[in-house]
Amino acid sequence: MPPLPSSPRPKTRVRRDVALSVELSAVIMAATPDEPRVLTIRAESPQLDGLPSGPLQSQHRTLETGLRAWVAQQTELKLGYVEQLYTFGDRARAEAGMRDAGHSLSIAYLALLREARPTGLAHAAWRNWYNYLPWEDWREGRPKALDVIEPALKAWARAGGKPLKKFRDERIELTFGLQSGTWTDERVLERYELLFEAGLVPEALRNVQPPSKARLAPGQSMALDHRRMLSTAIGRLRAKIKYRPVIFELMSPTFTLLELQKTVEALSGVRLHKQNFRRLVEMQGLVEETGEVTAETGGRPARLVRFRREVLVERPAPGLRLPGARRTIS
Missing domain, CATH: 1.10.10.10 (Winged helix-like DNA-binding domain superfamily/Winged helix DNA-binding domain)
Structure with a gap:
């Protein structure tokens, strides 16, 4: 009896992934008695402020030596206090139009130093970090940025319908304390992440078509996911000055x-x-x-x-x- 014909094998679609890249980024902070500062690099395209960064290369003995090398090359500054902050790897960290570029990991570091004039090949400058996160500055009372953020977040909570509204209201209260009147200074990243999820920062809309017509939260955008890195660093520093004398750096x-x-x-x-x-x-x-x-x-x-x-x-x-x-x- 002849063998039964076998059914044709389904064609397997082989996905060719782009090689994973690893980048080193530095959130370099300084401060005057009136202004907290972060060192930024102005990218050529798009025209946005970013953080000093560069790819991990074979000649770098360690991650930290690679980071110090890139900062020295781009700004001619010699870093002192440095600690690893977090590893960022969301696919959404790419710029608009680069969604198919695959994952790009960025290992971010927090660095503290006394302000010095940056030089080097890149367009480096110290910026007030509240330019990017204006809702975080309460020194003169309630930030005006909340006049935009509060109604926008409430509208976002309502848009989820009954199943989501209660959950979203609780998250808003936990991070911004709009009803209880309680503000926790260390929740910087949680506040930025909530604004990102609600579509209230430009970084969340880079691949959204058609473009959202929502009124965005005040504050300058940054390249890639560097504003998320900055938020993480500010929260870490605010927490750390309470149990370590890093302020004196x-x-x-x-x-x-x-x-x-x-x-x-x-x-x-x-x-x-x-x-x-x-x-x-x-x-x-x-x-x-x-x-x-x-x-x-x-x-x-x-x-x-x-x-x-x-x-x-x-x-x-x-x-x-x-x-x-x-x-x-x-």
Whole structure:
């Protein structure tokens, strides 16, 4: 009996994936008593600010040495304090029109240094990080950006219908505290991610056709997913200054207590009570007097202090446990 004819095999569609690329990115932060800054590189196309970055190459012995090499090449700055932040790999991190480019991993680092003028081949400049995330700055009261964000988020919650509205309302309250009046300074990434999911930032709409007509949240967009990286870094730094003395990586060798307070306020985005802050610094033993004064404050001469490095071996968590970590929205 002849064998039965076999059914034809289904044709297998072989997908040719683009090779995975690995990029190193640096969120380099500095601060003055009035302004927190991030070092940016202006991309040629599209014309957006981005972060210093470059591909991991075979000559780089470690990820960190590769990062330092790219920053030095692009800005001629030598990094000091560096820590790995997060690995970003969403396909949505590509620019519009590049969705089929495959995954591109970017390993981001947080770096702190005292501000210096960047040079090098790239168009590097220090920018106020609240240019990109204006809803994070509460030093002068409720940010005007929330006048746009609040109704837009409420409309987004309603658009989900009954099954989703309650869940979305809870997320909005957790991240922005619009009803309870409670703002948690460390939830920077959660707030940006919520705005992204609601389609209220340009980065979420780069591959949306037709373009959305929704009114977007104020704030400058950044290249790729670099605004997500910046949000992650700000949240990490705001949390870290409460249990590690990293704030002093941004300060001059000598400074006044008022300069220290204003720098902390610039980073955290909230105002602090002057006497309570000074009492906290003294109780923690974080600084010591130099015996010198400065008249540059414009008023009475102020005493100069410096970071007391002995505190690093005296206790495991020598940070500024700020009472303003959670603030009430008035």
